[in-house]
Amino acid sequence: MKNTINKLDDLPLVFKNLLLENSDLINIKTPTKIEKLLLLQDTHGSYQFKKLKSNSHSKDKIHNYQDVKNEILENNYIFPNILDYKINISPERLNTNNKNNIIGLSGFQHKFSIIKDDENKIITPATNDSNYFIKPYNEYHLNFNQNLYIPCLLINEHLFMTIARDLGFSVPYNAIVKGKNDYHYIIKRFDRFGQIKFDHEEFATMLGFDTNTKYDATIIEILEEAQKYLSKIELKQLLSFIFYSVVISHGDLHSKNLSLIHQSNAFSESNKSLSPYYDISTTALYRLAEKNDIGMRIYSKKKKIKKQDFLKLAKKFKINDFEDEITRISQYFVNNFQKYINKLPDDIKNKPITQSRYNTKKSFKFILEKYYRQRCKYIKDKIDTSLVPDDNIFT
Incomplete structure (x- = not known):
């Protein structure tokens, strides 16, 4: 950007739509609106936001999406796909976003990138780009007296994603993992092929x-x-x-x-x-x-x-x-x-x-x-x- 100080009153729409739809990101103070993008990790597509004076685009090998689509989706799981994995993630991380790892995928539901270790059957937070993310269930939404009582929401998503798959629609691998009071949801990213x-x-x-x-x-x-x-x-x-x-x-x-x-x-x-x-x-x-x-x-x-x-x-x-x-x-x-x-x-x-x-x-x-x-x-x-x-x- 040519100006030393960015004076945008609002973000361009393509970036604005990357921001989360809850208050976690909104409440984090930054000197300017555009600097909120620096808080995002593992954004959708190939977007990356860094504090650099210059950048160059990747020299990755070029892949046709249709050629690698099935390998990316890996959606031949058997329903219900319930993972007997240990979730090695703190309750605080499951319940709230933080400044250190806000996934750049917008939406109402809290989510963040994870490492799915199939050999040791353990799920941990990802520190860099990842091919999976988790949607933890929300304790607030399990309380009938709250405005939005939506129990089994992530079982619901796993069910209807699977029916869509079985009807021939393309969906990525997804699964549920049992938590204390409800189930968490794991899904594979469809915009990643390894590091591509x-x-x-x-x-x-x-x-x-x-x-x-x-x-x-x-x-x-x-x-x-x-x-x-x-x-x-x-x-x-x-x-x-x-x-x-x-x-x-x-x-x-x-x-x-x-x-x-x-x-x-x-x-x-x-x-x-x-x-x-x-x-x-x-x-x-x-x-x-x-x-x-x-x-x-x-x-x-x-x-x-x-x-x-x-x-x-x-x-x-x-x-x-x-x-x-x-x-x-x-x-x-x-x-x-x-x-x-x-x-x-x-x-x-x-x-x-x-x-x-x-x-x-x-x-x-x-x-x-x-x-x-x-x-x-x-x-x-x-x-x-x-x-x-x-x-x-x-x-």
Whole structure:
């Protein structure tokens, strides 16, 4: 930067969207806003922020992302992927961010980079760039009397990431690890191949939205931007994922949860393809969550979205045979969701979830099965009545 003193009133959006969405980073004092970037470690893509007068870009060997994608994702785990690993991380580090290792991945949930030692079955904090990070569960969110009571949130994410994988969507390796009162979540980074880093761009940044406006983007805006870079096949895959999100009631899907990844790690690379998907969960399990079927508007709606809305989108973007995708995804959910519940261990299925201020509790299995019936009713009413059997599924 040419000026001795940086006088930016605000960060450029591409950097602003790297900052965390909670107060941990905001409350750390720095002389200027741009110096907050120096607090970030292990940012997404190839961004690095250092106190240097000059820098040069990497001379790494160039890799095509599609050639190494499967090796990066390593997502052939068996559900539920529960790691019997020791977590050698202090409670303070699990519960709060600190100045020494704030991961440069934005989002609501606390997260930081880790070393996953498979030989010794131990998880420790990473001091440098890492290929894995952890989302610890939050004790505050296990208290029914708090504003946001979201127990089993990370089991929820592991479940719906896995269903997405089994439907053919690209997701990275992920797992859960049992903690004292809930489960932590481990996920592999999809923008790393060993020490090689691939840039990726969130639709929020591409469309000019920040953390505070990330839900304001519409699905049509997302698809219009995506079609500038994607083939018809990839555009159909993106619309299919959006439909999957509606089926499961992914009410937190926003424009920072969808992104494009550069097709190689070359510094000048401008071609992009669909990134693997991440941060997939349902909000329909939680009492105070907005009861939306998706976080962004589809023809002015976030709920009660119909099959015809998707067929209209498919026609607008010249996507063929999308009705087949609607049937495939809906039928898979209806026919298989109960099987995923059954695979969970008893301590998860029997985990008590508070239902009222009178301390009424139901098991997590009960909550999941109630959710399943609600989503089947949604599919029957709004998508296609023939896809849901006429039996006692709703009783």
